[in-house]
Amino acid sequence: MHIDLLNPESFANGHPHDQYDWLRENDPVHWHEEPEGTGFWALTRFEDVAKSGRDPKIFSSEPTIMITDPETGTALAFDGEHKMMLMMDPPDHTAFRKLIRSEFTLPSANLRAERIQALARQIVDAAIDKAERNGGEVDFVADVAGEMPSFVIAELMGLPLDDGRELYALTEAIHTAPEAQAPGAAAMAVMKMFEYGSKVMAEKRARPGDDLASRLLAAEVDGRRLDDMEFLLFFLLLIDAGGDTTRNLLSGGLLALMDNPDQLAWLKADLEGRLPSAREELLRYSSPVIYMRRTAKHDVELAGQQIRAGQKVVMYFGSANRDGARFDRPDALDLARPDNAQIAFGAGAHNCLGQHIARIEIDAMLREVLNRMTDFELAAPPEWLASNFISGPRTMPLKFKPA
């Protein structure tokens, strides 16, 4: 089996499940060469992925969670002074996460449910209008799925909804592989995000509102306010983390339902009652985040392989979520799957902070889409995101009828 988990081509039609299957079976802690780097260990079994996610003392999120080491001086780099919370270890990580944790608890997320449902309604209204003008067709990714996370993040941060849409386009450029776009496009997107974030910072300092951006600017860590760069990195993380992840779950999820009409019919027969288990199964089945990297702090043995201090260790969530040792008939979409403890949101101290909001967004959209749109039919094959980091369709021309 030819293994290549770096080339975005491997992910051009979704997760490379043939490679994952082979690795889990034959070489679950696999040494993967890296033409422009040191190489890394690829973890493909559920147990090893969960274990390394849960042990920051050995598996560090510093200097980065991307496979490629950051170039010092770039916005995503660990410059010794500033880094994103996502790329910190305890105790710094704990202190930074605490700053925004209360916004993301289940009760806080639930307070937003009604508003998120109203946004979902608005999005599907607009999609139905567009389809009427456009021969019954929309791009499900841009017109439906992508709208939700960009609106929600804009609301959270106290920004105009249309700006959320623009920021989300930048997120996609940040996550797209360099070889699949114009040179420097990702760095340019980060710069634009920072420019926008700086404007937000000035506006919210002058006129604080009841929003997360204003609260971040007023918050203290170790008895002091965040400096500008710390705020901007938080801003970038929040915009970036919830954007194409949620979008891809919704588009990839609908695609999976269209491929499994029996499952779609089962879900629609009792949408409210079956949404929670269906949503967890769609998360397991699509795994929008392909990987997160850790770096070994000490020598450690994992599943019989000797990992050396300083080596990169990469957790493949899409593979862990199809591990037959954990899930019965792992390749089947089974919306009724009992005890579906999927790992699409990661595990351990960094597990997805936005997961309760993400679940509310997913439920709200599935509710609107499945209640109000019907007879789905692809108008052209979906085009997948060219990325070895985030998985999902980037366009999905779809015909449907209003229900």
Ligand code: HEM
């Ligand atoms: C289906 C949607 C989503 C998926 C699959 C997803 C997945 C993930 C994963 C795998 C991590 C773990 C990172 C690690 O272990 O290093 C993570 C972290 C994070 N996610 Fe999500 N996410 C989603 C939606 C969201 C949303 C909607 C938000 C915010 C509104 C969000 C905010 C975050 C933040 C802030 C972190 C960093 C947590 C930390 O470093 O402590 N995510 N997410």
